[in-house]
Structures are given as structure tokens and as C-alpha cells.
Amino acid sequence: xxxxxxxPTHLIKTRGQQVTLRCSPISGHKSVSxxxxxxxxxxxxxxxxxxxxxxxxxNFPDRFSARQFPxxxxxxxxxxxxxxxxxxxxxxxxxxxxxxxxxxGTRLTVT
Amino acid sequence: EDQVTQxxxxxxLQEGESSSLNCSYTVSGLRGLFWYRQDPGxxxxxxxxxxxxxxxxxxxxxxxxxxxxxxxxxxxxxxxEDSATYLCAVQNSGYSTLTFGKGTMLLVSP
Numbered sequence: 170x171x172x173x174x175x176x177p178t179h180l181i182k183t184r185g186q187q188v189t190l191r192c193s194p195i196s197g198h199k200s201v202s203x204x205x206x207x208x209x210x211x212x213x214x215x216x217x218x219x220x221x222x223x224x225x226x227x228n229f230p231d232r233f234s235a236r237q238f239p240x241x242x243x244x245x246x247x248x249x250x251x252x253x254x255x256x257x258x259x260x261x262x263x264x265x266x267x268x269x270x271x272x273x274g275t276r277l278t279v280t
Numbered sequence: 281e282d283q284v285t286q287x288x289x290x291x292x293l294q295e296g297e298s299s300s301l302n303c304s305y306t307v308s309g310l311r312g313l314f315w316y317r318q319d320p321g322x323x324x325x326x327x328x329x330x331x332x333x334x335x336x337x338x339x340x341x342x343x344x345x346x347x348x349x350x351x352x353x354x355x356x357x358x359x360x361e362d363s364a365t366y367l368c369a370v371q372n373s374g375y376s377t378l379t380f381g382k383g384t385m386l387l388v389s390p
Binding site: 209 | 284312314316321322323324325326329367369376377378379380381382383
């Protein structure tokens with residue numbers, strides 16, 4: 170079975186621009202979570218969606234938003250990019266909340 | 281606020297030299313403790329879930345244990361392919377999100 174997929178793999182953006190990251194969960198998984206991982210740190214929780222509803226939000230500014238579609242795929246949007254937004258963005262899916270299975274991530278570089 | 285502290289930050293072992301990684305945690309109601317392996321530039325790979333003190337899980341050369349305050353990941357006779365960053369995370373009983381530690385970077389030399 171296919172695992173969690175994310176696109177794009179890599180992305181380079183300029184400060185002030187907007188970016189959209191995409192995630193497809195494992196088939197049958199209805200929950201999707203987004204995490205940000207900066208170099209040398211563990212992943213930090215951004216959002217969780219279940220059945221298209223937001224179930225949790227981490228300590229991130231309103232520039233970050235997300236949504237989940239009827240097919241359970243998800244998008245993460247970041248507006249007004251800052252240099253500090255450069256990170257590996259991880260998507261994880263789960264069936265009942267645990268364990269969460271992660272995708273390969275999207276490497277975002279903001280210049 | 282849930283907190284996870286992993287030690288050591290980095291560990292270098294010779295092939296065959298067994299050791300343990302530590303994960304100390306504080307959480308208001310533990311729903312589960314998770315171990316993941318992460319290779320450079322890739323997403324974390326799920327290894328184990330532990331739910332209650334005294335529980336143990338094994339997979340090949342890895343064994344995870346859990347007490348009320350910490351978890352250990354024991355690596356027996358490691359091989360170079362075990363080199364990776366090992367992440368520990370806790371799940372609060374009230375939420376489904378994961379709180380991660382910073383990880384332990386393991387390097388196994390032949």
C-alpha cells in the first residue's frame with residue numbers, strides 16, 4: 170500500500186510570497202496532521218484535521234492555515250513568508266489518532 | 281505543557297557495542313509514547329508505541345521500555361545501518377497531537 174505522499178519535494182520561495190503544500194494520506198486514514206521541523210529540532214505540531222474539521226492547532230501565527238478535502242487529502246498554506254519559515258514540513262496520517270505515519274516531507278527554503 | 285527531553289543529543293558507537301537512549305517526559309495524562317527513526321532529509325519512520333508503565337516492545341535489534349517518567353530505547357549489537365536520529369514523542373490523553381523531543385543522533389561505525 171502507498172504511504173503518505175507530499176508535494177512538492179522541494180520549494181524555494183522569496184520573503185513575502187505565499188506557498189501551498191499538499192498531502193495525501195494513507196488510504197483509509199481520515200486524520201491528517203501537519204508538523205514543522207527546523208534543522209536540529211524535533212517536529213513541532215501545526216494543525217490536525219479529522220473528517221474535514223480542524224481538531225487542533227499549534228502555536229503558529231495566523232499566516233499558517235490548512236484545510237482537508239472530502240477525499241481526506243490536505244493542504245497547508247503559509248502567507249507572507251519569513252526567513253524563519255524555512256524548514257521541513259511534514260504531513261502525518263492516522264486511522265484512529267495513533268500511531269501517526271509520516272510522509273517524506275516538503276523542504277521549504279525562503280530567501 | 282507536555283515536555284520531552286532526550287539524551288544524549290548524539291551518540292557514537294562501534295558496530296556491536298550495545299547502548300541505550302533515554303527519553304524523559306512530563307505529560308498531563310499519557311495516552312501513548314512513540315519512538316520514530318528519522319534518516320537525514322526524510323520523514324520519521326514509526327517504530328514503537330508504548331501505552332503503560334512496564335510495557336516493552338522489540339523489533340530486531342531495538343527494544344523500547346516505559347516507566348512513569350521515562351522511556352529507554354535499547355540497541356543491541358548495532359550495525360552501521362542503524363545510524364539515524366531517533367525521536368521520542370508523547371501523546372496527551374486529551375489530544376491526538378504529538379509532542380516531540382529533539383532526538384538523539386546515533387552514528388554506528390564499522
